Amino acid sequence: MMCRDSGIRKRALSAVAAFGSALCLVSILQFFTSQGRIFWLWASAEPQVFGPFHSRNNYASFALLMFPLLVWQGINRNVNWYYLTAGAFVGASIVSSGSRAGAALFALEVVALCFLMRKTRCGTRVMAPFAVLLGVIIVAAGWSQLSTKLLDHDPFRYRREMLVSTLEMWRQKPVLGFGLGTFTAVYPSYAQFDSGHYVNHAHNDWAEMAAEGGLAGTLFLAVFAGVTGVAALRNLWGLGVPAVFLHGLVDFPLQRPGVLFWLLILSGALLAENNVAFVKRRSWWKVTGEDIQ
Numbered sequence: 001m002m003c004r005d006s007g008i009r010k011r012a013l014s015a016v017a018a019f020g021s022a023l024c025l026v027s028i029l030q031f032f033t034s035q036g037r038i039f040w041l042w043a044s045a046e047p048q049v050f051g052p053f054h055s056r057n058n059y060a061s062f063a064l065l066m067f068p069l070l071v072w073q074g075i076n077r078n079v080n081w082y083y084l085t086a087g088a089f090v091g092a093s094i095v096s097s098g099s100r101a102g103a104a105l106f107a108l109e110v111v112a113l114c115f116l117m118r119k120t121r122c123g124t125r126v127m128a129p130f131a132v133l134l135g136v137i138i139v140a141a142g143w144s145q146l147s148t149k150l151l152d153h154d155p156f157r158y159r160r161e162m163l164v165s166t167l168e169m170w171r172q173k174p175v176l177g178f179g180l181g182t183f184t185a186v187y188p189s190y191a192q193f194d195s196g197h198y199v200n201h202a203h204n205d206w207a208e209m210a211a212e213g214g215l216a217g218t219l220f221l222a223v224f225a226g227v228t229g230v231a232a233l234r235n236l237w238g239l240g241v242p243a244v245f246l247h248g249l250v251d252f253p254l255q256r257p258g259v260l261f262w263l264l265i266l267s268g269a270l271l272a273e274n275n276v277a278f279v280k281r282r283s284w285w286k287v288t289g290e291d292i293q
Contacts (some may be wrong), residue, residue, distance in 0.1 A: 009269050013237065016265060017073045020066035021086040027051030027059060047147075050097065052258065060102025061253035064109065065240035065262055071113055071246075072237035075122040083292070084130055092137040095139050097232075099147025100155065102252045105243045111136075116236045118151045148264045158195055158201045159250065165190045166202040169211035177214035186211070205248030210256070228267045231274035236271040 029052035038049055049057035063247070070087030074080045114131075117123030128287050140170040148153070169178065178186045184200055188214045202208040205249040210218045232238040244263055246251050251260045 009272060010263075013069065014073065016262065017066070018261070019071050019082070020062070021070055021090065021182065022091060023051055024066055024090045025051060025064055025086065027053065028089060031093070031097070034046060039178055048098075048225050050093075051288060055104060056099045057247075057251045058105075058256050058259060059099050059251065060094050060099035061244050061247050061251070061256070061259045062262065063090050063097075064102060064105055064156065064243040064247065065266060067091045067094070067106065068109055068239040069237045069266070074130075075117065075120060075126055077122070078181055079126055080120050084126065085133065087231055088130065088134045088137045089114075092141045094147055095138050095143050096141040098149050100146065100149050101247055102164075107246055109239055109243055112239055113236055116233075125270075126284070143166075155270075158193075158197075161193045162202050163204055163207055165192050166184040166204065166207040168205070170214070173214060174210075175214045175216065177210065177212045177217060180212050180217070183212055201252040203251055205252050205254040224267075228270050231270040235270055235273050238266055241266050241270060 003012055011247050030038075030040060031048060031050050034049070036044050036046065036049055036178065038044050038052065040056075046054050048056060050056070053059035053062065067087055067090050067152050070090060074082075074084035074087060091110070094102045110175060114127060117127055165187065167182075169183075169186060171222075172178075183202065187199055202211070206221070209221050213220070225242065228238070229242040229245070241263060244259065247253050254263070
């Protein structure tokens with residue numbers, strides 16, 4: 001309801017951008033200096049943590065949400081290099097985190113942002129210097145973790161087997177599924193391997209939704225992702241929303257409250273913004289420079 005008011009919506013987006021940039025910058029600093037300790041204090045089961053995020057993929061999902069928003073804050077009406085610099089650091093951190101899917105989706109975000117920024121007044125002025133700044137920070141932060149992961153001869157190890165088992169669950173109850181939240185209880189009966197790890201999720205949000213919610217749940221998720229994806233084309237600050245839904249094809253960001261909360265906040269703002277544009281123009285399929293916010 002709050003997002004319907006344009007002024008409140010813009011202030012809310014500014015607050016989200018400020019919070020997200022601060023959290024990401026603290027997380028980056030912790031990644032390089034904490035030696036795997038959460039906020040430099042508490043030991044973690046993972047050797048590398050980013051602030052409150054225990055997983056590089058979990059952090060990458062959050063950073064993918066924040067990167068387009070920070071770039072938009074940097075070119076909205078006037079050029080703001082504080083936001084653009086923060087965005088460059090956040091984007092570089094996705095690469096340095098070592099998340100393969102995160103890095104690929106970040107590259108897609110950069111391409112989409114460059115295309116859409118050409119249609120804005122301030123975007124054309126900052127594209128080249130921002131690209132240079134982003135490249136410099138990526139080189140400085142490094143990509144050793146990512147290169148190591150990319151050299152893995154079997155990048156879908158365990159994920160492949162979990163996906164096959166999850167799809168077998170869906171085939172047993174294709175329409176309604178086993179019920180939301182039942183994956184961990186049902187999965188052991190369909191598991192085709194035992195790696196010695198506790199399998200809490202399918203590492204594929206779409207397959208897990210199919211197993212738990214059946215076709216009905218998957219259709220609802222697809223419609224929601226599609227509508228917000230169309231809205232993101234009009235509002236470049238929301239490009240992180242479809243990026244997270246795509247990340248859900250190889251991981252489970254939608255199962256993480258810390259990511260899902262911000263995803264829903266930005267989705268609500270996107271749908272409110274797109275509803276205003278639709279009412280004004282009645283042409284949601286046509287994207288012009290005036291439409292891109």
